[in-house]
Amino acid sequence: MTLLTLSASLHGLKPSCDENTACHPTGPQTGIFYMGLYLIALGTGGIKPCVSSFGADQFDDSDEAEKESKSSFFNWFYFSINIGALVASIVLVWIQTNVGWGWGFGIPSVAMAVAVVSFFSGTRMYRNRRPGGSPLARLCQVIVASLRKFRVQVREDNSSLLYETVEEESIVKGSRKLDHTNQFNFHLSK
Template sequence: MVEEDVYTKDGTVDINKNPANKKKTGNWKACRFILGNECCERLAYYGMSTNLVNYLQKQLSQGNVTASNNVTNWSGTCYITPLIGAFLADSYLGRYWTIASFSILYVFGMTLLTLTSSVTGLKPRCDKHACHATMTQTAVTFTALYLIALGTGGIKPCVSSFGADQFDETDDVERKKKSSFFNWFYLSINIGALIASSVLVWIQMNVGWGWGFGIPAAAMAIAVVFFFTGSRLYRIQKPGGSPITRMFQVIVASFRKANVKVPADKSLLYETTDEECSIQGSRKLEPTDKFK
Protein backbone atom coordinates (compact mmCIF):
# COMPACT_ATOMS: atom_id res chain seq x y z
CA MET A 1 0.00 0.00 0.00
CA VAL A 2 1.43 3.37 -1.03
CA GLU A 3 2.01 5.95 1.68
CA GLU A 4 -0.95 8.16 0.78
CA ASP A 5 -3.33 5.18 1.09
CA VAL A 6 -2.27 4.27 4.63
CA TYR A 7 -4.47 6.95 6.18
CA THR A 8 -8.13 7.79 5.68
CA LYS A 9 -8.99 10.74 3.45
CA ASP A 10 -12.20 11.80 5.17
CA GLY A 11 -10.49 13.77 7.96
CA THR A 12 -10.93 11.18 10.71
CA VAL A 13 -8.38 10.78 13.50
CA ASP A 14 -7.71 8.08 16.10
CA ILE A 15 -8.22 8.38 19.85
CA ASN A 16 -4.83 10.09 20.16
CA LYS A 17 -5.84 12.72 17.55
CA ASN A 18 -3.42 11.32 14.96
CA PRO A 19 -4.55 10.69 11.36
CA ALA A 20 -6.55 7.44 11.31
CA ASN A 21 -4.60 4.48 9.94
CA LYS A 22 -6.77 2.34 7.68
CA LYS A 23 -5.20 -0.93 8.78
CA LYS A 24 -5.33 -0.23 12.52
CA THR A 25 -8.65 1.59 12.92
CA GLY A 26 -12.23 1.52 11.71
CA ASN A 27 -14.11 -1.06 9.65
CA TRP A 28 -15.64 -4.12 11.31
CA LYS A 29 -12.94 -4.45 13.96
CA ALA A 30 -14.27 -1.21 15.47
CA CYS A 31 -17.94 -1.69 14.59
CA ARG A 32 -18.35 -4.89 16.63
CA PHE A 33 -17.91 -2.81 19.79
CA ILE A 34 -20.41 -0.23 18.56
CA LEU A 35 -22.95 -2.94 17.74
CA GLY A 36 -22.47 -4.57 21.14
CA ASN A 37 -22.93 -1.19 22.80
CA GLU A 38 -26.13 -0.50 20.87
CA CYS A 39 -27.66 -3.92 21.56
CA CYS A 40 -27.08 -3.61 25.32
CA GLU A 41 -28.20 0.03 25.42
CA ARG A 42 -31.46 -0.75 23.62
CA LEU A 43 -32.04 -3.72 25.90
CA ALA A 44 -31.57 -1.40 28.89
CA TYR A 45 -33.84 1.31 27.46
CA TYR A 46 -36.73 -0.93 26.44
CA GLY A 47 -36.24 -3.10 29.50
CA MET A 48 -37.06 -0.23 31.83
CA SER A 49 -39.50 1.71 29.61
CA THR A 50 -41.78 -0.98 28.14
CA ASN A 51 -43.47 -1.72 31.46
CA LEU A 52 -43.01 1.68 33.06
CA VAL A 53 -46.73 2.51 33.27
CA ASN A 54 -47.29 -0.62 35.36
CA TYR A 55 -44.42 0.35 37.65
CA LEU A 56 -45.83 3.81 38.31
CA GLN A 57 -49.26 2.36 38.94
CA LYS A 58 -48.21 -0.50 41.23
CA GLN A 59 -45.22 0.97 43.08
CA LEU A 60 -45.99 4.70 43.15
CA SER A 61 -49.79 4.27 43.44
CA GLN A 62 -50.51 6.51 40.47
CA GLY A 63 -53.75 6.21 38.57
CA ASN A 64 -53.75 4.90 35.02
CA VAL A 65 -54.23 8.36 33.48
CA THR A 66 -51.52 9.98 35.63
CA ALA A 67 -49.05 7.14 35.05
CA SER A 68 -49.66 7.15 31.30
CA ASN A 69 -49.29 10.92 31.14
CA ASN A 70 -46.02 10.82 33.09
CA VAL A 71 -44.60 8.11 30.85
CA THR A 72 -45.67 10.06 27.74
CA ASN A 73 -43.94 13.19 29.06
CA TRP A 74 -40.82 11.21 29.87
CA SER A 75 -40.83 9.47 26.49
CA GLY A 76 -41.22 12.83 24.75
CA THR A 77 -38.22 14.13 26.67
CA CYS A 78 -36.22 11.12 25.43
CA TYR A 79 -36.93 12.26 21.87
CA ILE A 80 -36.15 15.94 22.53
CA THR A 81 -32.81 15.52 24.31
CA PRO A 82 -31.14 14.07 21.16
CA LEU A 83 -31.27 17.63 19.80
CA ILE A 84 -28.91 18.58 22.62
CA GLY A 85 -26.68 15.56 22.11
CA ALA A 86 -26.48 16.03 18.35
CA PHE A 87 -25.62 19.73 18.66
CA LEU A 88 -22.87 19.09 21.22
CA ALA A 89 -21.44 16.21 19.17
CA ASP A 90 -21.30 18.09 15.87
CA SER A 91 -20.22 21.42 17.32
CA TYR A 92 -17.92 20.87 20.29
CA LEU A 93 -17.43 17.42 21.81
CA GLY A 94 -17.42 15.09 18.81
CA ARG A 95 -19.43 11.86 18.70
CA TYR A 96 -17.00 9.77 20.74
CA TRP A 97 -16.89 12.04 23.77
CA THR A 98 -20.61 12.80 23.58
CA ILE A 99 -21.47 9.09 23.69
CA ALA A 100 -18.91 8.48 26.44
CA SER A 101 -20.06 11.30 28.74
CA PHE A 102 -23.80 10.79 28.28
CA SER A 103 -23.43 7.02 28.73
CA ILE A 104 -22.07 7.63 32.23
CA LEU A 105 -25.14 9.76 33.04
CA TYR A 106 -27.26 6.94 31.65
CA VAL A 107 -25.64 4.39 33.97
CA PHE A 108 -26.13 6.69 36.98
CA GLY A 109 -29.82 7.02 36.10
CA MET A 110 -30.32 3.27 35.64
CA THR A 111 -28.51 2.53 38.90
CA LEU A 112 -30.59 5.06 40.82
CA LEU A 113 -33.82 3.63 39.34
CA THR A 114 -32.74 0.14 40.43
CA LEU A 115 -32.08 1.42 43.95
CA THR A 116 -35.54 3.01 44.15
CA SER A 117 -37.12 -0.37 43.46
CA SER A 118 -34.95 -2.52 45.72
CA VAL A 119 -33.39 -0.59 48.64
CA THR A 120 -35.33 -0.04 51.85
CA GLY A 121 -36.01 3.67 52.32
CA LEU A 122 -35.98 4.42 48.60
CA LYS A 123 -38.39 1.58 47.83
CA PRO A 124 -42.07 2.37 48.57
CA ARG A 125 -43.64 0.49 51.51
CA CYS A 126 -46.21 -2.01 50.27
CA ASP A 127 -48.96 -3.99 52.03
CA LYS A 128 -51.49 -6.48 50.71
CA HIS A 129 -53.60 -3.81 49.09
CA ALA A 130 -51.26 -1.16 47.70
CA CYS A 131 -47.87 0.51 47.87
CA HIS A 132 -47.40 3.82 49.64
CA ALA A 133 -44.71 6.01 48.07
CA THR A 134 -43.58 9.17 49.82
CA MET A 135 -42.94 12.44 47.99
CA THR A 136 -39.21 11.92 48.37
CA GLN A 137 -39.36 8.41 46.90
CA THR A 138 -41.41 9.66 43.96
CA ALA A 139 -38.99 12.56 43.41
CA VAL A 140 -35.97 10.24 43.41
CA THR A 141 -37.69 7.91 40.94
CA PHE A 142 -38.38 10.74 38.51
CA THR A 143 -34.88 12.11 38.97
CA ALA A 144 -33.58 8.71 37.86
CA LEU A 145 -35.96 8.62 34.88
CA TYR A 146 -34.94 12.05 33.62
CA LEU A 147 -31.25 11.27 34.06
CA ILE A 148 -31.91 8.33 31.75
CA ALA A 149 -33.75 10.64 29.32
CA LEU A 150 -30.75 12.97 29.27
CA GLY A 151 -28.35 10.05 28.87
CA THR A 152 -30.20 8.58 25.92
CA GLY A 153 -30.17 12.04 24.31
CA GLY A 154 -26.42 11.86 23.89
CA ILE A 155 -26.43 8.30 22.56
CA LYS A 156 -29.46 8.09 20.27
CA PRO A 157 -28.31 10.63 17.63
CA CYS A 158 -24.64 9.70 17.68
CA VAL A 159 -24.16 5.93 17.68
CA SER A 160 -25.35 5.16 14.14
CA SER A 161 -23.37 8.05 12.63
CA PHE A 162 -20.36 7.11 14.75
CA GLY A 163 -20.57 3.64 13.20
CA ALA A 164 -20.69 5.23 9.75
CA ASP A 165 -17.53 7.19 10.62
CA GLN A 166 -15.65 3.88 10.76
CA PHE A 167 -15.86 3.60 6.96
CA ASP A 168 -13.98 6.00 4.71
CA GLU A 169 -16.49 7.56 2.31
CA THR A 170 -13.68 8.27 -0.19
CA ASP A 171 -12.76 4.57 -0.37
CA ASP A 172 -15.00 2.58 -2.75
CA VAL A 173 -14.51 -0.70 -0.85
CA GLU A 174 -15.27 0.80 2.55
CA ARG A 175 -18.24 2.76 1.22
CA LYS A 176 -19.91 -0.51 0.20
CA LYS A 177 -19.33 -1.98 3.66
CA LYS A 178 -21.11 0.97 5.28
CA SER A 179 -24.57 -0.11 4.04
CA SER A 180 -23.98 -3.54 5.52
CA PHE A 181 -23.17 -1.93 8.85
CA PHE A 182 -26.61 -0.33 9.06
CA ASN A 183 -28.27 -3.72 8.48
CA TRP A 184 -26.39 -5.16 11.45
CA PHE A 185 -27.02 -2.00 13.46
CA TYR A 186 -30.80 -2.28 13.20
CA LEU A 187 -30.60 -6.01 13.85
CA SER A 188 -28.79 -5.29 17.14
CA ILE A 189 -31.52 -2.79 18.09
CA ASN A 190 -34.25 -5.36 17.46
CA ILE A 191 -32.44 -8.10 19.38
CA GLY A 192 -32.15 -5.83 22.42
CA ALA A 193 -35.78 -4.73 22.14
CA LEU A 194 -37.03 -8.31 21.73
CA ILE A 195 -35.27 -9.54 24.87
CA ALA A 196 -36.43 -6.50 26.83
CA SER A 197 -40.07 -6.71 25.75
CA SER A 198 -40.38 -10.41 26.52
CA VAL A 199 -37.90 -11.73 29.08
CA LEU A 200 -37.45 -8.56 31.16
CA VAL A 201 -41.16 -7.73 31.28
CA TRP A 202 -41.84 -11.26 32.56
CA ILE A 203 -39.15 -10.84 35.25
CA GLN A 204 -40.64 -7.52 36.36
CA MET A 205 -44.13 -8.95 36.73
CA ASN A 206 -43.21 -12.32 38.20
CA VAL A 207 -39.87 -11.97 40.00
CA GLY A 208 -39.67 -8.36 41.12
CA TRP A 209 -38.90 -4.82 40.06
CA GLY A 210 -35.45 -4.91 41.64
CA TRP A 211 -34.35 -7.64 39.25
CA GLY A 212 -36.47 -6.16 36.46
CA PHE A 213 -34.57 -2.87 36.60
CA GLY A 214 -31.28 -4.32 37.83
CA ILE A 215 -30.74 -6.39 34.70
CA PRO A 216 -31.21 -3.38 32.35
CA ALA A 217 -28.83 -1.38 34.58
CA ALA A 218 -26.24 -4.15 34.27
CA ALA A 219 -26.84 -4.25 30.49
CA MET A 220 -26.16 -0.51 30.30
CA ALA A 221 -22.95 -0.93 32.29
CA ILE A 222 -21.90 -3.66 29.84
CA ALA A 223 -22.74 -1.30 26.95
CA VAL A 224 -20.34 1.29 28.39
CA VAL A 225 -17.63 -1.36 28.77
CA PHE A 226 -18.16 -2.44 25.15
CA PHE A 227 -17.83 1.15 23.98
CA PHE A 228 -14.65 2.03 25.86
CA THR A 229 -13.00 -1.30 25.02
CA GLY A 230 -12.93 -0.38 21.35
CA SER A 231 -11.54 3.13 21.88
CA ARG A 232 -8.13 2.52 20.30
CA LEU A 233 -9.81 1.15 17.16
CA TYR A 234 -12.22 4.02 16.49
CA ARG A 235 -12.02 6.64 13.77
CA ILE A 236 -13.20 9.96 15.11
CA GLN A 237 -14.55 12.91 13.16
CA LYS A 238 -13.44 16.22 14.64
CA PRO A 239 -16.25 18.60 15.66
CA GLY A 240 -16.73 21.49 13.26
CA GLY A 241 -18.04 24.28 15.47
CA SER A 242 -21.59 25.55 15.66
CA PRO A 243 -23.63 24.77 12.51
CA ILE A 244 -25.92 27.70 13.36
CA THR A 245 -23.03 30.11 12.75
CA ARG A 246 -22.30 28.52 9.38
CA MET A 247 -25.97 28.65 8.37
CA PHE A 248 -26.05 32.42 8.93
CA GLN A 249 -22.74 32.76 7.09
CA VAL A 250 -24.27 31.05 4.06
CA ILE A 251 -27.36 33.26 4.16
CA VAL A 252 -25.30 36.45 4.41
CA ALA A 253 -22.90 35.30 1.68
CA SER A 254 -25.78 34.37 -0.65
CA PHE A 255 -27.11 37.93 -0.50
CA ARG A 256 -23.70 39.58 -0.78
CA LYS A 257 -22.68 37.46 -3.77
CA ALA A 258 -26.01 37.14 -5.54
CA ASN A 259 -24.68 38.91 -8.65
CA VAL A 260 -21.22 37.34 -8.75
CA LYS A 261 -20.52 35.50 -11.99
CA VAL A 262 -19.75 31.78 -11.56
CA PRO A 263 -16.22 31.01 -12.85
CA ALA A 264 -15.72 28.41 -15.57
CA ASP A 265 -13.04 26.71 -13.47
CA LYS A 266 -14.98 24.94 -10.69
CA SER A 267 -11.90 24.66 -8.48
CA LEU A 268 -12.16 28.43 -7.95
CA LEU A 269 -15.45 27.90 -6.11
CA TYR A 270 -13.66 26.38 -3.13
CA GLU A 271 -12.93 28.62 -0.16
CA THR A 272 -9.36 27.30 0.08
CA THR A 273 -6.78 25.75 -2.21
CA ASP A 274 -5.83 23.16 0.41
CA GLU A 275 -7.00 19.56 0.11
CA GLU A 276 -9.01 19.81 3.34
CA CYS A 277 -12.01 22.01 3.99
CA SER A 278 -11.25 25.08 6.11
CA ILE A 279 -14.05 24.04 8.49
CA GLN A 280 -12.61 21.51 10.94
CA GLY A 281 -14.38 18.15 10.74
CA SER A 282 -15.94 18.87 7.34
CA ARG A 283 -15.07 17.80 3.80
CA LYS A 284 -15.15 19.66 0.52
CA LEU A 285 -18.21 19.00 -1.59
CA GLU A 286 -18.19 18.84 -5.37
CA PRO A 287 -19.81 21.94 -6.92
CA THR A 288 -23.09 21.32 -8.73
CA ASP A 289 -25.33 23.39 -10.98
CA LYS A 290 -28.42 21.24 -10.37
CA PHE A 291 -29.98 23.69 -7.91
CA LYS A 292 -29.34 26.99 -9.68
Protein backbone atom coordinates in the same frame (compact mmCIF):
# COMPACT_ATOMS: atom_id res chain seq x y z
CA MET B 1 -30.57 2.72 35.34
CA THR B 2 -28.79 2.25 38.63
CA LEU B 3 -31.15 4.65 40.41
CA LEU B 4 -34.19 2.84 39.01
CA THR B 5 -32.71 -0.50 40.04
CA LEU B 6 -32.08 0.81 43.56
CA SER B 7 -35.55 2.36 43.81
CA ALA B 8 -37.09 -0.99 42.84
CA SER B 9 -34.80 -3.12 45.03
CA LEU B 10 -34.01 -1.35 48.30
CA HIS B 11 -36.77 -1.49 50.89
CA GLY B 12 -36.13 2.09 52.03
CA LEU B 13 -36.76 3.36 48.50
CA LYS B 14 -39.93 1.32 47.88
CA PRO B 15 -43.31 2.46 49.25
CA SER B 16 -44.49 0.46 52.24
CA CYS B 17 -47.73 -1.30 51.34
CA ASP B 18 -50.32 -3.11 53.37
CA GLU B 19 -52.87 -5.39 51.81
CA ASN B 20 -55.70 -3.21 53.12
CA THR B 21 -54.35 0.24 52.17
CA ALA B 22 -53.14 1.83 48.98
CA CYS B 23 -49.42 2.32 48.40
CA HIS B 24 -48.18 5.90 48.33
CA PRO B 25 -44.48 6.70 48.00
CA THR B 26 -42.87 9.38 50.12
CA GLY B 27 -41.38 12.53 48.64
CA PRO B 28 -37.77 11.26 48.59
CA GLN B 29 -38.86 7.93 47.08
CA THR B 30 -40.70 9.74 44.29
CA GLY B 31 -37.78 12.14 43.82
CA ILE B 32 -35.22 9.35 43.40
CA PHE B 33 -37.48 7.50 40.98
CA TYR B 34 -38.07 10.57 38.81
CA MET B 35 -34.41 11.56 38.99
CA GLY B 36 -33.56 8.11 37.58
CA LEU B 37 -36.09 8.53 34.77
CA TYR B 38 -34.84 12.03 33.92
CA LEU B 39 -31.21 10.89 33.89
CA ILE B 40 -32.13 8.07 31.50
CA ALA B 41 -33.96 10.53 29.24
CA LEU B 42 -31.03 12.96 29.32
CA GLY B 43 -28.51 10.22 28.58
CA THR B 44 -30.61 8.73 25.81
CA GLY B 45 -31.16 12.11 24.20
CA GLY B 46 -27.44 12.78 24.30
CA ILE B 47 -26.27 9.46 22.94
CA LYS B 48 -28.90 8.43 20.36
CA PRO B 49 -28.00 10.90 17.61
CA CYS B 50 -24.26 10.43 18.21
CA VAL B 51 -23.93 6.64 18.12
CA SER B 52 -24.76 6.12 14.46
CA SER B 53 -22.67 9.14 13.40
CA PHE B 54 -19.70 7.92 15.43
CA GLY B 55 -20.07 4.48 13.87
CA ALA B 56 -20.16 6.01 10.38
CA ASP B 57 -16.98 7.96 11.12
CA GLN B 58 -15.13 4.67 11.54
CA PHE B 59 -15.34 4.03 7.79
CA ASP B 60 -13.34 5.77 5.05
CA ASP B 61 -15.62 6.91 2.22
CA SER B 62 -12.73 7.05 -0.24
CA ASP B 63 -12.12 3.28 0.12
CA GLU B 64 -14.70 1.19 -1.78
CA ALA B 65 -14.47 -1.80 0.59
CA GLU B 66 -15.05 0.41 3.62
CA LYS B 67 -17.86 2.21 1.83
CA GLU B 68 -19.68 -1.13 1.45
CA SER B 69 -18.91 -2.03 5.05
CA LYS B 70 -20.47 1.26 6.14
CA SER B 71 -23.75 0.28 4.52
CA SER B 72 -23.59 -3.11 6.21
CA PHE B 73 -22.83 -1.39 9.52
CA PHE B 74 -26.05 0.61 9.36
CA ASN B 75 -28.06 -2.52 8.54
CA TRP B 76 -26.64 -4.39 11.53
CA PHE B 77 -26.88 -1.31 13.75
CA TYR B 78 -30.62 -0.85 13.22
CA PHE B 79 -31.23 -4.60 13.28
CA SER B 80 -29.55 -4.77 16.70
CA ILE B 81 -31.58 -1.84 18.02
CA ASN B 82 -34.83 -3.49 16.95
CA ILE B 83 -33.84 -6.88 18.39
CA GLY B 84 -32.95 -5.13 21.66
CA ALA B 85 -36.36 -3.44 21.72
CA LEU B 86 -38.07 -6.77 21.01
CA VAL B 87 -36.17 -8.55 23.80
CA ALA B 88 -36.87 -5.69 26.21
CA SER B 89 -40.57 -5.74 25.36
CA ILE B 90 -40.93 -9.48 25.82
CA VAL B 91 -38.27 -10.86 28.16
CA LEU B 92 -37.80 -7.92 30.51
CA VAL B 93 -41.52 -7.36 30.91
CA TRP B 94 -41.91 -11.04 31.81
CA ILE B 95 -39.06 -10.76 34.32
CA GLN B 96 -40.56 -7.62 35.88
CA THR B 97 -43.97 -9.24 36.15
CA ASN B 98 -42.93 -12.69 37.37
CA VAL B 99 -39.56 -12.24 39.11
CA GLY B 100 -39.44 -8.64 40.29
CA TRP B 101 -38.82 -5.05 39.30
CA GLY B 102 -35.33 -5.08 40.79
CA TRP B 103 -34.27 -7.81 38.37
CA GLY B 104 -36.14 -6.12 35.54
CA PHE B 105 -34.11 -2.94 35.99
CA GLY B 106 -30.92 -4.69 37.14
CA ILE B 107 -30.41 -6.76 33.99
CA PRO B 108 -30.40 -3.72 31.65
CA SER B 109 -28.16 -1.89 34.13
CA VAL B 110 -25.58 -4.67 33.95
CA ALA B 111 -25.92 -4.83 30.15
CA MET B 112 -25.34 -1.06 29.96
CA ALA B 113 -22.28 -1.33 32.22
CA VAL B 114 -20.85 -4.07 29.98
CA ALA B 115 -21.53 -1.93 26.90
CA VAL B 116 -19.80 1.10 28.43
CA VAL B 117 -16.74 -0.95 29.42
CA SER B 118 -16.66 -2.50 25.95
CA PHE B 119 -16.92 0.93 24.30
CA PHE B 120 -14.14 2.48 26.35
CA SER B 121 -11.86 -0.55 25.96
CA GLY B 122 -11.67 0.14 22.21
CA THR B 123 -10.93 3.86 22.55
CA ARG B 124 -7.37 3.59 21.17
CA MET B 125 -8.62 1.94 17.96
CA TYR B 126 -11.31 4.49 17.04
CA ARG B 127 -10.97 6.97 14.20
CA ASN B 128 -11.74 10.39 15.59
CA ARG B 129 -12.72 12.97 13.01
CA ARG B 130 -12.50 16.53 14.20
CA PRO B 131 -15.62 18.56 13.47
CA GLY B 132 -15.03 21.38 11.03
CA GLY B 133 -16.24 24.78 12.13
CA SER B 134 -18.94 25.69 14.58
CA PRO B 135 -22.31 23.96 14.11
CA LEU B 136 -24.13 27.00 15.51
CA ALA B 137 -22.40 29.32 13.05
CA ARG B 138 -23.35 26.98 10.18
CA LEU B 139 -26.96 26.89 11.38
CA CYS B 140 -27.10 30.68 11.58
CA GLN B 141 -25.57 30.95 8.09
CA VAL B 142 -28.29 28.71 6.68
CA ILE B 143 -31.08 30.64 8.39
CA VAL B 144 -29.73 34.04 7.25
CA ALA B 145 -29.15 32.80 3.68
CA SER B 146 -32.64 31.30 3.45
CA LEU B 147 -34.25 34.51 4.72
CA ARG B 148 -32.28 36.63 2.23
CA LYS B 149 -33.10 34.36 -0.70
CA PHE B 150 -36.71 33.55 0.15
CA ARG B 151 -38.22 35.41 -2.81
CA VAL B 152 -35.44 34.77 -5.36
CA GLN B 153 -36.63 33.09 -8.56
CA VAL B 154 -34.61 30.05 -9.65
CA ARG B 155 -34.05 29.28 -13.31
CA GLU B 156 -35.33 25.99 -14.71
CA ASP B 157 -31.77 24.79 -15.37
CA ASN B 158 -30.47 25.05 -11.83
CA SER B 159 -27.56 22.62 -12.11
CA SER B 160 -25.15 25.57 -12.15
CA LEU B 161 -26.62 26.74 -8.83
CA LEU B 162 -25.86 23.52 -6.99
CA TYR B 163 -23.02 25.18 -5.08
CA GLU B 164 -22.35 28.82 -4.36
CA THR B 165 -18.65 28.35 -5.03
CA VAL B 166 -16.88 26.54 -7.85
CA GLU B 167 -14.14 24.96 -5.74
CA GLU B 168 -13.84 21.20 -5.79
CA GLU B 169 -13.34 20.89 -2.04
CA SER B 170 -15.71 22.01 0.69
CA ILE B 171 -14.95 25.25 2.52
CA VAL B 172 -15.45 23.46 5.85
CA LYS B 173 -12.41 21.42 6.89
CA GLY B 174 -13.12 17.73 7.32
CA SER B 175 -16.30 17.69 5.23
CA ARG B 176 -16.91 17.08 1.55
CA LYS B 177 -19.39 18.32 -1.02
CA LEU B 178 -22.24 15.99 -1.85
CA ASP B 179 -22.72 14.85 -5.43
CA HIS B 180 -25.69 16.26 -7.33
CA THR B 181 -28.72 13.98 -7.62
CA ASN B 182 -32.21 14.43 -9.01
CA GLN B 183 -33.63 11.98 -6.50
CA PHE B 184 -34.81 14.57 -3.98
CA ASN B 185 -36.10 17.43 -6.11
CA PHE B 186 -38.42 19.95 -4.51
CA HIS B 187 -40.65 22.22 -6.56
CA LEU B 188 -42.74 24.92 -4.98
CA SER B 189 -46.07 25.12 -6.78
CA LYS B 190 -47.29 28.59 -7.66
